Each structure stands twice: as C-alpha cells, then as structure tokens.
Amino acid sequence: MSTHPAPPDESAWPLFPAERTWSPLRLAVTLVTASAATWCYLIGESVGGYLGFVRGALALSAGCMIGMLLVLMAAGPPSVRFGIDSIAGTKPQFGSRGWVVPAALQAVSIIGWNSLLIIFFAKSAIQLAAALGLLPPGTGAGWVPALTLFACTLIFVVLRRGATGVSAVSNVLVAHVFVGLWMLYLLVSRRWPELLAAQAASASPDPLWNYTTGLELGIATTLSWWPYIGAMIRMAPNGRAVVLPVLLGMGAPVPLLSFIGLAGVLVLKSSDPSEWLRTVGGPGYAIVALCFVTAANFGTAIAGIFASTVGLRNFASLERRSWTTLLVLTIGPVALVGALIPELFFAKFGNFLAFIGVAFAPLCGIQICDYYLLRRRRLDLRAIFDGSPGSPYYFWRGFNPAALVALATGCAAYILLLNPLTYASWGPYRFLTASLPSALVAGLVHALGTRLVRRAGRGGYGRT
C-alpha cells in the first residue's frame, strides 16, 4: 500500500471530520446543478408517452422521491459515517476485489451518459450560434468534435480544483434551474387548457400499466444517481446535513424540470425546449432555452466526471497517480467518443445505457439488506481499505459470490418484469413496478447467500 499522494477530496480515503466542510446549502446547490440536465426533458417525454400532464407529473414526482430514498439508504451510510465515496462503500458487500463490478457500472454509466451530455452540449452550442447569427443554419455539424473537445478541456480545468471546482461551478450554473422553471411556467400558463386535454400518444389501454410506468420511470431515473452521490455527500459533516439536500436538491429538480419535457411533448409534440420555446415566444426565447440546455449539461458532466475520477482512486495501481492523470483517464474516453463517433454513439449507446441502468436497483437492494439487516449497521472501516487475504471483506479471492449472484438475479428479475428497451412487461409489473421488486429479489438472494458465507466464516458478519 502506498503513501497518500492526493489532497483529501481527490482521494478515496476517509475524510477527517474537519475536512467535511460542506454546508447543507452548498451540498444542495451542487446536487441541484448535477441533477438537472438534458435527460430531464427526455424523461418527461417518456412519461408523456403514457400519461397526461397531471397524472404524469404526480407519478414521476412520486417515483423520483422513492428512488432517491433507496439511493440514500443504500449508498449514504458509509459516505455519511466515514467520508468515503460510493465505490469504497461497496467493498463490504462485493469484496476487496469484487467492488470492481459496481465500479465498472459507475464508470460505464457516468462516462456513457456524460459522453451523451457533452455531445448534446456541442449540438446546443451550434444551435445557439446559428440562432445568434454566428453560423449559417444547418452548417454546424462539423463543429461537434471541436466543441466536444472544448467542453472536455473546460471540465478538465474546472476539475483540477477537485470538489472545490465542482462546488464553484455549481454556484453559477444553478441559475439554469430557475430558467428551466420559468420555461415550465411559460408553457403551463399559456397552454393550460390544451395541456389538460392532451392525450398521451403511446398510452396502453390499461390505465394501471400507464400509471405504473410513470412511477417506474421516476424510480429508475433517480436510482441512476447512485454513482454520483457518494463523492459529494462525503463532503458534508453528518447525516442530518445530507438528508434534505439529497431528497430535495437531487430528488426534486429532476421531476420539476422533467415537466418541461412532459408538457412540451403533450402540447407541442416536442420535448426539446429550444424547439417549442421558439413556437411559444419566438427566437429570443429559443436562445434562452439553448443557453439553459448548454449550461445544464455542462454542470452535470462536471459532477459526474468528478465522481468517476474519485472512484478510480480505489484501484491500487491508480492510487499514487496524480489527479491530472486520473482526470485524463476519465475525460479521455468522453473526448474520444465526442470527437470520433458522436453520431454513431448517439444512435446506439442509449440502448446499452438502458441495460446498465437496470443494475442500480438490485445494487441498492443488496446494500440496504447488507447494511441494515445482515450487518446491523456495523462496518469495519479498516477492512474496507485492507485488501489482504486475511481481511474480513476478502471473502474468496476478493469476491463475494453471494452479492454477485444477487446482482445478476436482480438484473434478470428487472428484465423479466420490464424490458427497458421495448417496454414489454410481465404480469406483476403493473402492480409492483420493475425497480422495487428487482431490489427486493436482489436483497433476498443476498441474504440467503450470506447464510452460506457466514457459515464459512467469511465477510466479517457479526464483527464490528
């Protein structure tokens, strides 16, 4: 094991209590900025396919709040207690080597999503330039790679300052959330009767299925915050300073801004505010919308890449590397995708990300079951950082088969209940959603498997 090479907020080691200085407000601002991005109106568009405005808004809000609770209960305790990130917190469940599985989920999810957001950023900037008369309309496609590289460079510069950079940028970019709420007000106030009368285009004949799908979209959306949350809440001093910023700062903006997409797709058949604001208020409003989209995606990408870079510190081989090197390793794939294959990635990678997303519900189920039921809230912090064969979290060759089988079973249960690509579902889905039962199944399988692990004297169950 190496000596400590990095400033505390850029390492995966526990933070000293005195280093955890973020106030609830500062954490909330950072989380709000991180959560509000282009995906909000894509989520709204998805819900608007099945539900009208009022029902869709209520189902989506409820789902987001439930999902946020699951994420906080799963990833929160180790980060809140010890000041460690989400990935280090999975070692008691997955093992001193098995944590690479959630780490891979985190990396693929964050890098994948942020590649999409950065490409969105570039496309929005081109549209903005065209709207301002800086580029002839329809001629900017060739600028996508250059703008992607520009955005990656900006992110790199901001993140050289670690968590401080994330917080500082969030303090500025949080303004876009208010712009988003203004856009929502504009649409709702001018088109309320149409909004109430609008019918969902792809609604199933089964109202319960439609309603459950609105709920499921909210739950699944906020479960995907699992990779982001630990790196930021570890900066706050205790659980009480974390709860409201997470539940309101991360759980509320997503549904609120998703209403933009929901309202847009129902009334104007477009979830993209830069398109429908032109219809509602003319080119000036479209420019405001494009600024909103550009700023939103930039803020989220910064938070995501920060979380992913901290996660890399858990690899022993990267522990001694400079923060700059880790940033290059994290931003590099995003830059390459944006520069070389932006259109191909846009067309194909969303499907892969949909499948990656199904893993976060089982992951939360495993963590909640392990921490609250099996370990009775007792964790061995030293064992989290001790990868030697005698360590309690070494299990078998560093992997805990119980957690791995539980994760696979939970994912299979999700896909059985709801295919995330086709939305083909199986009976119980309409009553249960897919995320909640898959989390439950994964937790149960983990609990059963842990009986064998405990019998073998592995895993440190029953110890502090």
Add this chain to the structure above:
Amino acid sequence: MTSGGSPIPTPRPTPASAVADDRGVDTSLPAELEARIAAAAGEDGDFDAVSWAWMATLGLLVPLALVAVGWWLGETP
C-alpha cells in the same frame, strides 16, 4: 488541495508501520490512512432520528400520497 478552501493542510506522507495477519501476510496500511481510519471509525451514527423522519416523510409518505392522489384523479378527460 483541501475542500472548500479550508485551512487544513494536506497531510504529509508517513511511512507505514509493519503489521501482519496470522498467516504472516503484511496487512500494514499507510500511517496517514490508519490515522484517517482511526478518526472516522469513531463516527458511529449514519442518520439520526430527525433525518429518518425526513426520509420517511419525503421518501415514503409524500410519494405514496402523490400516487394516491394521481390515481384518484383518474385519466385526464
């Protein structure tokens, strides 16, 4: 760099103390990490009663109420 511009200095690297398990495998951790573990391990609590009350309200009661209201409202005409 410390977070938030706090005045806490970056700890200097210190040598690890030799520790071995019962198989003789070196399980030593860097002294700086040991110090951080010792400091953090004293933090017993995750969420206090007030935090749980907020979690139950905002993560369970309010969403259930929203679900019920949404269902009760029925399909938009």
